[in-house]
Amino acid sequence: MEFINVIIKYIPFFLPAAWMTLQITILGIIIGVLLGLVGAFLRISNKWWINAIAHIYIFVIRGTPLLLQLFIFFYVLRQTLSLDSLTAAFLALGIHNGAYITEIFRGSIQSIDHGQMEAARSLGMSYPRAMIRIILPQAFKRSIPPLGNQFIIALKDSSLASAITINEVLLQAQRLAAANYKMLEMLTIAAIFYLFYTSIFTWLVNHLEEWLNVDNK
C-alpha cells in the first residue's frame, strides 16, 4: 500500500518532465518525417550522386549510437551553432529518426505496383504529378504501421536525452530518487508515463490506419 501511496504522491512532480518528453519526441518525429520524405526522394532518384547523399546520411546515422549523436549536438554543435540544450536534443533525435523514416518511406513508395506509375503516365501526367496524385497517397497509407513503430521507438529513445541534461521523465526519476531514496517507486512512475504515451501512440496509429483504409472497405 505504501508503494502505491508514494507513487500517487509523486506523480504530479513528473508532469513538467512528462511534458518535456512529449515535446522532444513530437519535435523529433516532425523533423524525422520531413527528413524522411526528403531522404526517400533522394534515395529513389536515378542520379547516383543524389542517391549517394541519402546513402551516406543513412550509413552514418544508422551506424552510430544515438547517444553519440546526442553528445555531438550537445558538446560540439551546441557551442558552434549556439543552440540551447532542448534544440540540440530534438535536432539530434529528429536527424536520427529521419534516417529510419527515410527507409520506411522508400520501402513503401517502392512497394506500390509499377503499373500505377505507368497508368498515371499513360494518361499524360508528369512524373512529379503522378508521384503526388497517385503514388504518395498509397505509399503513405502503407507506411503507417512501420511509422507507428518508429514513433514508439522515438518516444523511448527520448530518454537518452537525459544524458545531455534534458529534464525529461527518466532524468526526473533519477533526480527525485537521489533525494528521497525511493528508486523503485520513481522508476515505476517513469515506466507508467512511457506506457501511457505508447498506448496513446498505438491507439492513434491504429485508428489512422482504419480511417485511411476507406478504399478496401
Place this chain on the structure above:
Amino acid sequence: MLKIENLHKSFGDLQVLEGIELKVKKSEVVVIIGASGSGKSTLLRCINFLEYSDQGKIYIEGQLLNEKNEREINQMRARVGMVFQHFNLFPHKTVIENVMEGLTQVRKISKFEAKKIACHYIEKVDLTDKERVYPAKLSGGQKQRVAIARALAMEPVVMLFDEPTSALDPELVGEVLAVMKELAREGMTMVVVTHEMGFAREVADRVIFMDNGQILEAGTPEDIFDRPQNERSRAFLSAII
C-alpha cells in the same frame, strides 16, 4: 494516324523488337497476335513510350515524336489511350475519380465538367451504378471496363490494348470484349494485343502475327486464320485454335 518505322528494342542482350514497320489508318482496328515473348506487348508499350526504343521513328497523326522532349511525350500520352492487362486502376480513388483524374490533372478541365464527361463514359461501359465504389469492390471485368472508360474520357485519337482480357476469369471476358467491339464499330482507331482469336477474326481490319520481335505476317483475318502463309504462324495458329 500511327506510323512506326524501323523500330528496334532490346533488354540487355535480348533483342525484343527487330525493325518493326507498321502503319495504322484512322478507324482501323489492328490486332497483334503471337506467342508470349514475341515482342507484341513491348511494341505496344513503345508506341506511348512506356518503353524507350533503341532505334526507330514513331509518328502519331503525322507528328514525329522526340523521346527527349518530356512535355511532348506527356501531351502525346494524353491523346493515346492505354488499357493494361492488370487494369491498373487507382485503388485510392472511386470509379468516377479514376475516370476524372486525367481530365482534371492533365487536360485541366474543371471538376464540374470533368464529372459530366466521366459520367458519360462510365455509362458507356455500363457501370453507372458503380460510380461511387472503390475498385477493390469490382470484379475483374468491371475493373477493366472502368480502365477503358478512364482512357476513353481523354478522348484519345488511338486506343492501345495490352492483353486486356488475359487476367480475367473466362466468364468475364465477354463483357470487356463487348465494349471493345462497340468502340470498333464507332470507328475508334485501335491497336490490340490479344489471345482472343474470336475477337480478332470478328473485329480486326488487319491481323499481325509477330514472332521473335518481327512481323512475320500481316493481312485480313481471313488471310491470317484461313490461309496463313508463314510456317511459324501456321504452327502458332494450329496450336491455339
